[in-house]
Amino acid sequence: MTVDDFHQPTDEEIIEEARRLDKELPPTRSNVRKEISFAKELLVVKGTEYADLAADLVQRGGEEYKPPADGDWRTEAWGAERADLNKRYEDACLRVRLWTFPEAGVEEINKIELDFRDRGVHQNRILVGAKGTSPHPAGAPAAAATTGSIVLSAPTPGPPGLAVLDTGLPDGWADMHPGLAGAITQDPGDLPEQVIATDLALGHGLFICGLVRRSEPSVRMQVRRVLRFRIVDDAFLCAELGERTEPVVNLSIVTECQGGATAPVGIRTAVSALARKGTVVVAAAGNNGSDGQPVFGFFPAEFKNVIAVGAFDPHMSPPTQSGFSNHGRWVDVWAPGTRLKSTYVKSTDLPTFAGGWAIWSGTSFAAPLVSAKIAKLVQDKAPDDTRLPIQVAEDFLSDVDRSDFSGNGRQLFPSHLVELTKDS
Known part of the structure; x- marks a missing residue:
């Protein structure tokens, strides 16, 4: 494709x-x-x-x-x-x-x-949620076979290690997917959104949480709803980032700044403040790529103190760069992002998704695989390990092999991620 x-x-x-x-x-x-x-x-x-x-x-x-x-x-x-x-x-x-x-x-x-x-x-x-893609029109998720509840070990006790700033969680999410409940802290100010058939993007954050839970089951998440109908402004996201206390933040959100335009100043200010504290910010590279020249001007991924994640197709042998993924030397890491399977909304408004599982593609979903891995490493540090989270991330990435994809970023594909691509 x-x-x-x-x-x-x-x-x-x-x-x-x-x-x-x-x-x-x-x-x-x-x-x-x-x-x-x-x-x-x-x-x-x-x-x-x-x-x-x-x-x-x-x-x-x-x-x-x-x-x-x-x-x-x-x-x-x-x-x-x-x-x-x-x-x-x-x-x-x-x-x-x-x-x-x-x-x-x-x-x-x-x-x-x-x-x-x-x-x-x-x-x-x-800014918009990094527009997910699939083999179906309009970039919509595709229904997947029912997998049932996620049955995983309980997360490690303690405060959340990963902040997921996205669409939040839909009304009734814990009943839809009981296996997620123990791993998620939902902000009390986030009123649950009613599932409506006209807004398939509502499941964006839920899909991301499922990927984190399946790839790194012991990681606890703090979920914040910043996207409303897939959009958020620089001013609001700046405030949300400025208040983060978790060691790792996932942003599957992007804006394009072409023709010499300045990058979003609010996010730049907040991300710089987080970097000074040692916080790791991971962002999706965006899905505006093509098979032509590298692209530039996509933020927050292109900020120097953000880990930018591109997507590759793990179903190919050998794995190949996903055609939709933005690329260039500013992309730091490549992770699986084509036809992943994860948790999704289910409702009488969405009879196609009655099973509550979906197959979806996009750099939106490659990014949390990287942020979850880093959060896991930070969580598992020895008590006498004084490294800041950002130093843990740098040490981890320095050991990951470089890819032969456009820009030559590092390629993250631990064997346990293969499970996310099965039956899809």
Whole structure:
């Protein structure tokens, strides 16, 4: 199967789909490079001359974002506490602020950003879940034969070792897959989403959790819902990352920055802060690849302090680079990502998936195999091992053989991962 057999929805198509599902989604804008952001918002780096910059932004009609008392789309989606982004930045010591420009049109917002970019003003970019692919139209998961409940040993006691920031978990997930329950801590602020047939992406996070559970059964996960209808903005994800305490974070989320565009400044700030603490951030490389030249401009995977994971097809002999996977020298690790089998939603709304299992492909699902392995190594450190998690990851990756894939990243395919590809 070639890349031409996969339908890759564009970011614009994903935004339009989200609008159909949620009328509260605010207006978006797109610049000449077709990069999408929220229309009336800008993220501002809080430097030493922030007071002067703030005064200039006020003159241009701006104000620091404050969630209105009667709620807006963020309070409706996450609750007032999680929507108060600037307070969360302060509490996490992140030097960014979100600004709104209520009366500004698209052209004015573009001009404000251009006028002040060299002073740390950037668009509030929209990111999408790393668009999963399958041998079926629209990148949808395919139903798999019922495997039954996962029967595995209990996770190691202790705090979660891996944060999964994704779509969260659907309503009734523990009943769907009892074998997952002991391994997952769900944030109490994450209200469960009802399973609806029009939103197959809802099972994205559940699928990832199943892969972690099957590949490294002793790893405990902290699950956070950051994607709503497959999208999240730079401002919100920055706050979520800034509050992480787990040693390893998995991000199967991506945004494309082409033509010299700046990378998402909020995520860059938060990831840098995590790296200084020794936290490992693993990110999907994205599924915009082709059989042609390497691609560039995909974040957060391309940040230097993030482990970028590409996908390969373990069903081929020898294993081959997945045609959909982004590639280039910035891809650090390759892991199985084609036709993996894992936990998925089941509901009367989704009769095709009555068994609650699916087959899915994408770098979204290669990434958690890497993050789970690193979390396991960090968890199993000897008591006198003083290495930070990021040092554990570096030592591990230095021992992994290099691949002959595009960019020559390292190839992770421990024998126990073969089980994830059976009967698929």
